[in-house]
Amino acid sequence: MLTRRDLLQRIGTGFGVIGLASLMNEQNLLATPQAGNPLAPRAGHFPARAKRIIHVFMNGGPSQVDTFDPKPELTRNHGRLPGGTIAGERGGTRTLMASPFRFSQHGQSGLPVSEIFPKVAECADDLCVIRSMYTNVPNHEPSLLMMTCGDQQPVRPSMGSWLVYGLGTENQNLPGFITMCPGNPVVGPALWSNSFLPGIFQGAHINNSNMDPRRVLQNLSNTYLSPAAQREQMDLMRRLNQMHLERRGGSDNPLEARIQSMEMAFRMQFEAQEVFDLNRETAATRDLYGRGQFNDACLVARRLVERGVRAVQIFTGAGQPWDDHGNIMNHRNNARTVDQPIAALLKDLKSRGLLEDTLVLWGGEFGRTSTSEGANGRDHNSSGFSVWLAGGGVKGGYAWGATDPFGFSAAEGRMHVHDLHATILHLMGIDHTRLTYRYSGRDFRLTDVSGTVNHNLFA
Numbered sequence: 001m002l003t004r005r006d007l008l009q010r011i012g013t014g015f016g017v018i019g020l021a022s023l024m025n026e027q028n029l030l031a032t033p034q035a036g037n038p039l040a041p042r043a044g045h046f047p048a049r050a051k052r053i054i055h056v057f058m059n060g061g062p063s064q065v066d067t068f069d070p071k072p073e074l075t076r077n078h079g080r081l082p083g084g085t086i087a088g089e090r091g092g093t094r095t096l097m098a099s100p101f102r103f104s105q106h107g108q109s110g111l112p113v114s115e116i117f118p119k120v121a122e123c124a125d126d127l128c129v130i131r132s133m134y135t136n137v138p139n140h141e142p143s144l145l146m147m148t149c150g151d152q153q154p155v156r157p158s159m160g161s162w163l164v165y166g167l168g169t170e171n172q173n174l175p176g177f178i179t180m181c182p183g184n185p186v187v188g189p190a191l192w193s194n195s196f197l198p199g200i201f202q203g204a205h206i207n208n209s210n211m212d213p214r215r216v217l218q219n220l221s222n223t224y225l226s227p228a229a230q231r232e233q234m235d236l237m238r239r240l241n242q243m244h245l246e247r248r249g250g251s252d253n254p255l256e257a258r259i260q261s262m263e264m265a266f267r268m269q270f271e272a273q274e275v276f277d278l279n280r281e282t283a284a285t286r287d288l289y290g291r292g293q294f295n296d297a298c299l300v301a302r303r304l305v306e307r308g309v310r311a312v313q314i315f316t317g318a319g320q321p322w323d324d325h326g327n328i329m330n331h332r333n334n335a336r337t338v339d340q341p342i343a344a345l346l347k348d349l350k351s352r353g354l355l356e357d358t359l360v361l362w363g364g365e366f367g368r369t370s371t372s373e374g375a376n377g378r379d380h381n382s383s384g385f386s387v388w389l390a391g392g393g394v395k396g397g398y399a400w401g402a403t404d405p406f407g408f409s410a411a412e413g414r415m416h417v418h419d420l421h422a423t424i425l426h427l428m429g430i431d432h433t434r435l436t437y438r439y440s441g442r443d444f445r446l447t448d449v450s451g452t453v454n455h456n457l458f459a
Helices: 004-010 012-024 072-076 140-149 159-167 188-192 227-247 253-268 283-289 293-306 330-351 417-427
Strands: 026-028 052-057 103-106 111-114 127-134 177-180 204-206 311-315 358-363 385-391 398-400 410-412 435-439 442-444
Touching: 052 159, 052 293, 052 330, 127 410, 127 417, 140 188, 159 177, 159 311, 159 417, 159 435, 177 188, 177 293, 283 293, 283 330, 293 311, 293 330, 330 358, 330 385, 358 417
Parallel strands: 052 311, 052 358, 127 398, 177 204, 177 311
Antiparallel strands: 026 435, 103 111, 127 385, 358 385, 435 442
């Protein structure tokens, strides 16, 4: 049987294969990984300030004017709409609505933080707040994809997949990119997809609704074969698969992904269950983080990066918990869920000397309007919102950019999501314009054809 690949090899003195290779060839310009091990750690384009990242995702869209962007002018004009009307995503005329939460200054920097984050406020001098973020559209699906994958169209590789593709990972017994959510957020697995990158860079989804190490990753232990016998079986299977791969031209992405996934599953037996066993932590550490699904995920995130995992992502919960159209007071409940564990994560990383080279990103896919929706809810807002970074070489106790006096639109030091991604990659030692992958005749990258690194955020 003559395959299409064989046909291309035999006709035209092989020029057809050259053309095919040009469509599928990787264009990552970082150091070449060890042969046969795409997860091997490698250096970036320049010295990195951060070695790893933890993204605590407030999916649903937290309100900037109720969290990290105080607006006295909004308070003074509560109930009015001076100078015209502002339509929310759902249309209609809305009146300005002051935040029901008090802001106060914290730390030596005097960084203002809302009262709904009392524990995070204790870490104010470690926070680098970006108040001038904006994105393309005020809808959850495209904005979630933009924040996680750099493109509002599905499906593109996620930031975690790009990082592991470019830098590898330090621990070969665990996936390089792990995402935790008790179920699925809106959009779901596309948010941690490898897309057209090789399958080994796919994010591993952990359902953190029950962090029992025997259940969180099932069927890891082989009760029938010893590790030596398993290794012998894996080596034989790999040789057979490799022979099959070579007959197919050596560039079959799904087959190569299957080979790598079998190897990863074998190696995970020796460390994966241990890293999720929170009973190994002291009582003082458990008390620091508190108990709950998000609490456990934050503690596991510290354990993962401590063991060399490159990228960890934690969603607040399934669905879109921060999507408070009906009552912005629900932000207090959401903040109560995440405040203690996020602060504990920052303090724990810092006490272990990990925060200086671990980048923590907090934020949602967009913000919320400064006007009311219904009685006291807020609509989606893509024009201006806040995120913050901590550790990993950024300035602490610092606020960059500004929204307009009412907090509706980014006005000073505007940063698009592409700029945020470019800045994160730079902190990780990567030139975002050079981390590319050639697919379907085009060089793709996380930042598409945009993105400017914001050096003002660097310590």
